[in-house]
Amino acid sequence: MKSIKTILFMMMAIVLLSSFAFAAGDAVKGKAFFNDTKAFAGTSACNYCHTNGKGLENAADKKEFKAMGKPRKGLEEMVNSCIANSSKGKAVDPKSEQMQNTIAYIKSLKVKAAAPAAPGY
Ligand code: HEC
Numbered sequence: 001m002k003s004i005k006t007i008l009f010m011m012m013a014i015v016l017l018s019s020f021a022f023a024a025g026d027a028v029k030g031k032a033f034f035n036d037t038k039a040f041a042g043t044s045a046c047n048y049c050h051t052n053g054k055g056l057e058n059a060a061d062k063k064e065f066k067a068m069g070k071p072r073k074g075l076e077e078m079v080n081s082c083i084a085n086s087s088k089g090k091a092v093d094p095k096s097e098q099m100q101n102t103i104a105y106i107k108s109l110k111v112k113a114a115a116p117a118a119p120g121y
Pocket residue numbers: 034044045046047048049050055056058059062065066067068075078079082083086087102106
């Protein structure tokens with residue numbers, strides 16, 4: 001009886017973990033993409049202009065962006081605008097793993113920037 005419960009629990013954990021990993025994207029892989037000049041067949045990596053993600057700390061919270069004088073709806077469109085116009089590369093599918101990982105990395109910048117000082121200090 002106990003082993004059935006254990007197996008069920010493990011199956012649940014695997015299902016939960018894998019769906020979470022997909023939905024959330026992988027910030028570590030996103031960072032690699034961000035730093036890789038050749039990641040999207042462009043001329044410069046994201047990191048060339050946004051060194052260590054600088055200036056993108058608030059991007060994860062924005063719903064609308066403006067780039068090259070045009071509105072961009074959502075982070076995916078903004079990232080693709082930078083890929084196509086700034087990096088001179090090929091836009092990636094907004095639903096692709098590459099895009100989700102890149103967004104996970106941009107979200108991780110927010111967490112770092114927003115880390116509050118511990119109360120009482
Ligand atoms: C050649 C320089 C350059 C490169 C390379 C570049 N960007 Fe940008 N990025 C900019 C500039 C400039 C802006 C400000 C918006 C504008 O005027 O286009 C910007 C804006 C952004 C924003 C919106 C920030 C905000 O808070 O409004 C995001 C997100 C972003 N870039 C992500 C990326 C990603 C991801 C890559 C790599 C795929 C990348 N950028 C490559 C220059 C660059």
